[in-house]
Amino acid sequence: MTLFFDTIFLSLSVTFISVFFGVILGILFEKTTLPFKNTFLLIFSLSLFLPPYIIALGFSELFGEWLFSFGGVVLVESVIYLPIPMLSTFLLLKNINKSLEDSARVYCSWVCILRKITIPLISPYLFLISSIVFLLSLGNYSVVNFLRYKTFVMQSFVEFSAFYEYKSAYILSILIALIVATLLFFEKYYTKKNYATIFEHRGFKNNNLIDLKNYNYIVLSFVVFLATAFVILPIFTLVINSVSISNYIKAFELVSDSIFRSVIYACIGAFFITFFGFILAYFIKRKNLYILDFFSVLFFAIPSTVIGIVFIMLFNHEWSSFIYASPIIIILAYILKYSAISSRLIMSNLAQLPVSFDDSARVLGASKIYTILHITIPLLKKSFIFSYFLAFVFLIRDTDITMLLYSAGNDTFAVKLFTLMANSPQEIISALCVMMILIVLSPLLAWFILRKIF
Amino acid sequence: MKYFFLVFLFIFGFLGCSNDKNKNEVVIYVSEDQVFSEPILKDFEKKTGIKVKALYDTEESKSTGVVNRLIAEKNNPQADVYWANEPIRAQMLKQRGLLSKYISKNSKEIADNFKDKDGFWCGFSARLRVLVADRNMKKYPSSVFDYLDEKYKDKAVIANPLFGSTTAQISAMFIKLGDKKAKLFLNGLKQNGVKISTSNGESADFIAKKRYLFSLVDSDDAVSRIRAGKDIKMIYPDQEEGGLGCFVIPNVVMLIKGAKHENNAKKLIDYLLSSEVEAKLALADCAQIPLHVEVKPPKELRALKDIKVMKVDYKDVAQKMHEIEPFLKEWAGY
Numbered sequence: 001m002t003l004f005f006d007t008i009f010l011s012l013s014v015t016f017i018s019v020f021f022g023v024i025l026g027i028l029f030e031k032t033t034l035p036f037k038n039t040f041l042l043i044f045s046l047s048l049f050l051p052p053y054i055i056a057l058g059f060s061e062l063f064g065e066w067l068f069s070f071g072g073v074v075l076v077e078s079v080i081y082l083p084i085p086m087l088s089t090f091l092l093l094k095n096i097n098k099s100l101e102d103s104a105r106v107y108c109s110w111v112c113i114l115r116k117i118t119i120p121l122i123s124p125y126l127f128l129i130s131s132i133v134f135l136l137s138l139g140n141y142s143v144v145n146f147l148r149y150k151t152f153v154m155q156s157f158v159e160f161s162a163f164y165e166y167k168s169a170y171i172l173s174i175l176i177a178l179i180v181a182t183l184l185f186f187e188k189y190y191t192k193k194n195y196a197t198i199f200e201h202r203g204f205k206n207n208n209l210i211d212l213k214n215y216n217y218i219v220l221s222f223v224v225f226l227a228t229a230f231v232i233l234p235i236f237t238l239v240i241n242s243v244s245i246s247n248y249i250k251a252f253e254l255v256s257d258s259i260f261r262s263v264i265y266a267c268i269g270a271f272f273i274t275f276f277g278f279i280l281a282y283f284i285k286r287k288n289l290y291i292l293d294f295f296s297v298l299f300f301a302i303p304s305t306v307i308g309i310v311f312i313m314l315f316n317h318e319w320s321s322f323i324y325a326s327p328i329i330i331i332l333a334y335i336l337k338y339s340a341i342s343s344r345l346i347m348s349n350l351a352q353l354p355v356s357f358d359d360s361a362r363v364l365g366a367s368k369i370y371t372i373l374h375i376t377i378p379l380l381k382k383s384f385i386f387s388y389f390l391a392f393v394f395l396i397r398d399t400d401i402t403m404l405l406y407s408a409g410n411d412t413f414a415v416k417l418f419t420l421m422a423n424s425p426q427e428i429i430s431a432l433c434v435m436m437i438l439i440v441l442s443p444l445l446a447w448f449i450l451r452k453i454f
Numbered sequence: 455m456k457y458f459f460l461v462f463l464f465i466f467g468f469l470g471c472s473n474d475k476n477k478n479e480v481v482i483y484v485s486e487d488q489v490f491s492e493p494i495l496k497d498f499e500k501k502t503g504i505k506v507k508a509l510y511d512t513e514e515s516k517s518t519g520v521v522n523r524l525i526a527e528k529n530n531p532q533a534d535v536y537w538a539n540e541p542i543r544a545q546m547l548k549q550r551g552l553l554s555k556y557i558s559k560n561s562k563e564i565a566d567n568f569k570d571k572d573g574f575w576c577g578f579s580a581r582l583r584v585l586v587a588d589r590n591m592k593k594y595p596s597s598v599f600d601y602l603d604e605k606y607k608d609k610a611v612i613a614n615p616l617f618g619s620t621t622a623q624i625s626a627m628f629i630k631l632g633d634k635k636a637k638l639f640l641n642g643l644k645q646n647g648v649k650i651s652t653s654n655g656e657s658a659d660f661i662a663k664k665r666y667l668f669s670l671v672d673s674d675d676a677v678s679r680i681r682a683g684k685d686i687k688m689i690y691p692d693q694e695e696g697g698l699g700c701f702v703i704p705n706v707v708m709l710i711k712g713a714k715h716e717n718n719a720k721k722l723i724d725y726l727l728s729s730e731v732e733a734k735l736a737l738a739d740c741a742q743i744p745l746h747v748e749v750k751p752p753k754e755l756r757a758l759k760d761i762k763v764m765k766v767d768y769k770d771v772a773q774k775m776h777e778i779e780p781f782l783k784e785w786a787g788y
Contacts, residue, residue: 065663065665148652148656254492312526316526316527316530317529317530318529318530321530321532324530324532325532406509407507407509407532408481408482408483408507408508408509408532408533409479409481409505409506409507409508409509410507411509411510416488419488419510419511420488420489424489
């Protein structure tokens with residue numbers, strides 16, 4: 001029980017710190033005249049796309065022994081999850097109905113507007129985002145494992161791997177299911193009610209920015225400090241440690257097969273996740289099947305260990321050997337775990353498509369499938385591309401699911417890097433981490449290029 | 455939509471075909487660290503042309519993850535060979551009927567106490583359980599019982615006895631000392647403020663960083679730190695007349711019952727039990743002691759014949775480990 005409450009306290013601390021800094025940065029990047037804010041937005045977002053243990057490794061090089069403590073875990077997890085409230089605040093502020101702020105500006109300063117109008121307007125959503133950070137921190141395994149910090153999830157993994165006991169995993173799943181149900185209930189019945197008042201449609205933006213005036217350089221220094229301490233230094237340490245061509249050659253020899261497999265699994269997985277994400281989004285938005293939303297978010301929130309255990313129990317039979325002993329089991333688990341990312345992303349864009357488009361096509365005699373294929377899907381093209389790349393990034397960095405489910409000879413780069421960390425030379429591990437960073441960033445770069453084309 | 459299902463079927467069919475038992479391959483589950491075991495398996499591939507598909511234990515599952523997977527796959531075995539980093543769980547697998555008998559021609563020179571008398575498993579390249587101490591100590595500890603010495607209160611560390619080689623040694627101590635004395639020893643660890651670390655590697659690091667004075671670790675953890683220039687001293691414990699002796703943990707290889715690639719599996723077992731592999735593992739950073747007499751030990755370690763070894767039957771240790779598991783879980787707070 002003590003361990004359970006310790007874990008809750010740890011996750012609350014992580015949530016508080018990442019949301020506090022995330023909201024400040026989100027406001028600075030969207031609402032102020034801060035220079036280079038798009039560059040900073042990208043830098044701070046990096047940690048979301050990297051495997052969490054790479055950030056932990058980078059920090060361990062900087063902080064040494066101290067990092068292997070409660071404070072260290074809070075620091076690393078806060079940095080990893082900071083982009084979620086930061087990007088959410090950024091997007092919420094981008095889409096907020098600016099006429100409310102404009103009216104207030106007649107008699108009130110920006111500080112007063114932020115305090116009394118903007119932040120209260122987005123606060124229900126911030127609560128929702130905080131809950132997501134809390135859930136992710138609660139289910140995090142790779143950071144606490146790397147930093148050897150005992151949490152409830154760690155215990156459930158150890159109990160499973162050491163004694164084949166599922167009790168803690170079940171308790172954790174039930175708790176997470178309850179939190180997810182509460183969150184979705186809150187989202188459906190509270191935030192949706194006020195959506196139209198708070199947010200405006202795209203295309204009617206009023207880009208009034210807060211002029212930081214004399215504070216520009218002070219705020220810039222603060223942001224530079226945070227970016228350096230939270231993201232640049234840990235990554236830079238890894239680059240410095242690995243700086244030798246021979247290290248990279250050795251590292252590549254060790255993992256070339258795994259990199260190939262990782263890319264193949266991520267390509268296939270991202271394709272199916274985008275497809276099922278669209279199906280889910282369509283049924284949730286157009287057919288009001290909210291139960292699908294509950295389950296997809298639940299599977300995303302449940303610790304990967306639990307999904308892994310269930311899949312082993314489900315497919316470890318002679319009749320299903322072709323699934324269990326092949327990469328299919330990993331791809332299926334990826335689809336179950338990550339479809340919520342794609343469905344949520346596509347859902348938000350689907351919501352902006354008027355239903356009248358479908359109705360017009362139907363009146364003209366088009367079938368449902370024809371309407372989806374020739375009207376809905378082309379209009380959601382950008383969402384599909386972004387969803388594909390986002391899913392690709394999440395799959396290529398996945399360790400927790402793959403580690404439990406990969407069959408002999410089918411390990412991925414992320415898993416191999418994780419297992420090689422035990423007793424491998426530090427410079428090789430750093431080189432592998434830098435390679436992982438480059439692989440994770442390449443699809444994001446590709447997305448930016450494709451975005452220009454489409 | 456029909457195109458999507460065709461794509462779906464093609465991709466999953468293609469991926470599913472990777473599980474073909476007629477291929478010239480062998481599937482091995484490995485608990486030895488990947489960084490040391492993988493080069494050995496690659497060499498086997500080069501020598502024989504047989505593709506090795508390996509699944510490695512991760513550090514955090516403390517060499518039990520793969521064992522549990524083998525147990526879970528009892529009715530649907532995926533592995534042909536298991537390379538364990540200790541013999542206790544091999545014995546447990548034998549008791550559960552998961553192993554097939556195979557006596558390799560290369561096992562003849564290995565002493566009887568390092569192999570199963572029924573031929574279900576055979577040991578090779580061993581680790582020792584040694585003490586590492588801060589080199590600046592005036593007098594080094596010489597026995598595991600020094601953990602209970604009041605002068606070392608809050609100054610010693612041991613890896614969690616619930617996992618890995620520490621469990622095996624504690625079980626062996628239960629056999630040598632009897633349950634009552636062994637329980638007193640474990641409770642004494644708590645009373646004397648012995649810190650519990652997550653692994654032997656972490657314990658060795660604690661000593662190297664001078665956070666604690668001494669710890670019981672595996673010899674490979676000690677040697678790797680010594681090779682890295684850390685200021686630590688390695689001690690063979692309980693070497694005096696009547697002492698418990700140094701606990702030896704060989705690697706162990708075994709054939710899995712129902713192996714899909716049995717012939718290739720036997721070839722791999724022969725290779726792992728060869729003196730060539732023992733020489734490679736002695737030279738590697740894991741610094742393991744060869745069980746073939748003609749192979750030289752790592753320069754930092756004595757040959758096995760020059761060490762007083764704790765004499766226990768690994769079969770009894772496995773049995774005891776199973777018996778004391780509830781006590782150990784309670785002791786460790788699980």
